[in-house]
Amino acid sequence: MRPFLVNLFTDPAILRVPGFIRPWLGKLIAWRRTAPAMENYAVLGGKSPLLELTIAQGEALDAILAARDPSAEYKSFVCMRYWHPMSDECARAVKDWGAEEVLLVPLYPQFSTTTTGSSIIAWNEAAAKIGLSLPTTTLCCFHSDEGFAAATARLVRQSIEDARNTLPLGVPLRVLFSAHGLPESIVKAGDPYQWQVEQTVEAVLRQLNMPELDSVVCYQSRVTPQKWISPSTEDEIERAAHEKTAILICPIAFVSEHSETLVELDVEYREEAEKLGIPGYFRVPAQNSDLAFITALTDLVLRARNGGRALCSFAGARQCPKQHGDCPHARARADAPARPAGMPVSA
Numbered sequence: 001m002r003p004f005l006v007n008l009f010t011d012p013a014i015l016r017v018p019g020f021i022r023p024w025l026g027k028l029i030a031w032r033r034t035a036p037a038m039e040n041y042a043v044l045g046g047k048s049p050l051l052e053l054t055i056a057q058g059e060a061l062d063a064i065l066a067a068r069d070p071s072a073e074y075k076s077f078v079c080m081r082y083w084h085p086m087s088d089e090c091a092r093a094v095k096d097w098g099a100e101e102v103l104l105v106p107l108y109p110q111f112s113t114t115t116t117g118s119s120i121i122a123w124n125e126a127a128a129k130i131g132l133s134l135p136t137t138t139l140c141c142f143h144s145d146e147g148f149a150a151a152t153a154r155l156v157r158q159s160i161e162d163a164r165n166t167l168p169l170g171v172p173l174r175v176l177f178s179a180h181g182l183p184e185s186i187v188k189a190g191d192p193y194q195w196q197v198e199q200t201v202e203a204v205l206r207q208l209n210m211p212e213l214d215s216v217v218c219y220q221s222r223v224t225p226q227k228w229i230s231p232s233t234e235d236e237i238e239r240a241a242h243e244k245t246a247i248l249i250c251p252i253a254f255v256s257e258h259s260e261t262l263v264e265l266d267v268e269y270r271e272e273a274e275k276l277g278i279p280g281y282f283r284v285p286a287q288n289s290d291l292a293f294i295t296a297l298t299d300l301v302l303r304a305r306n307g308g309r310a311l312c313s314f315a316g317a318r319q320c321p322k323q324h325g326d327c328p329h330a331r332a333r334a335d336a337p338a339r340p341a342g343m344p345v346s347a
């Protein structure tokens with residue numbers, strides 16, 4: 001656990017302090033985080049299911065790609081950011097396989113400098129180190145992709161039906177779209193993540209087409225003592241409990257089950273909600289290898305190979321928006337209505 005956390009907290013994209021302090025401070029924070037993190041993973045039997053679920057997503061993607069485009073040979077390689085298989089192992093496997101072209105597909109729907117941006121930097125460094133120099137396209141994000149939004153909306157709709165069938169008549173239900181949080185300073189420095197999360201929620205709500213639905217966007221998993229973006233999922237749970245409203249939590253920034261859904265949402269927040277007397281607590285499952293989600297991912301991959309209209313070729317710098325001159329996401333951002341006063345500016 002500790003080497004994983006050291007890798008995480010010594011990443012300059014995560015710990016934004018001068019370079020000479022980072023190794024020391026990163027190790028100190030990792031040291032302090034080890035015990036609570038171990039407790040979380042203990043609930044899952046001592047390990048995260050994330051790698052297995054990601055491998056399964058890659059295999060499902062390969063199967064649909066093979067059926068949809070027999071003119072090319074596709075193979076997914078899984079790459080994790082802070083534990084094995086990491087970029088260097090993955091780049092070597094890609095080279096050994098004899099790939100002629102690379103498409104980097106983040107499994108973070110929304111771009112953040114702390115996640116996708118950091119992963120692209122790690123990939124570029126690893127590929128350069130082993131002399132892997134292939135035509136490479138990068139999918140920066142798919143926050144508003146209609147296929148992704150439709151697949152997510154289908155899961156939300158099913159969970160709403162299940163919740164309504166369980167709840168006594170007359171108990172109101174609110175959907176909490178819960179995204180991973182981020183320190184506010186990172187968003188203020190230009191990280192487009194929060195804006196993209198809001199875009200995802202709007203796209204999912206459009207697909208749901210339930211104008212009467214009560215919903216809110218909130219942010220979970222605060223890790224450091226700085227000010228993180230708000231409202232927090234915990235505060236929204238408390239508000240719902242006081243308003244005698246049942247909640248359905250939809251993880252909106254993860255596409256796989258892992259500790260932050262299976263432990264934080266399913267155990268910790270649930271316990272807190274029940275203590276506060278919430279009339280109902282439900283959760284939308286993550287996409288994992290859901291067929292509609294993998295089909296949406298397949299469409300994104302094929303569009304990338306056939307001209308890349310839905311993609312941007314993000315080169316790997318920290319400030320995503322400044323790199324996206326001709327990116328449809330950047331254009332959508334420019335067209336977005338002004339944010340309400342007082343809201344942090346994300347892009």
Ligand SMILES: C=CC1=C(C)c2cc3[nH]c(cc4nc(cc5[nH]c(cc1n2)c(C)c5CCC(=O)O)C(CCC(=O)O)=C4C)c(C)c3C=C
Nearest residue numbers: 014037048050112114115180181182223224253258259260
């Ligand atoms: C300052 C610290 C962190 C930031 C910022 C952060 C952003 C961020 N993370 C995810 C998704 C995941 N994070 C996961 C694990 C994890 N993340 C942090 C810290 C920050 N994340 C820590 C310390 C850990 C380790 C677990 C823990 O100590 O609680 C994981 C993997 C979980 C698993 O089951 O293995 C994911 C996935 C996003 C989407 C994000 C910001 C956009």
Ligand SMILES: [Fe+2]
Nearest residue numbers: 008180221223
């Ligand atoms: Fe994280």
Ligand SMILES: [Fe+2]
Nearest residue numbers: 140312327329
């Ligand atoms: Fe983009």
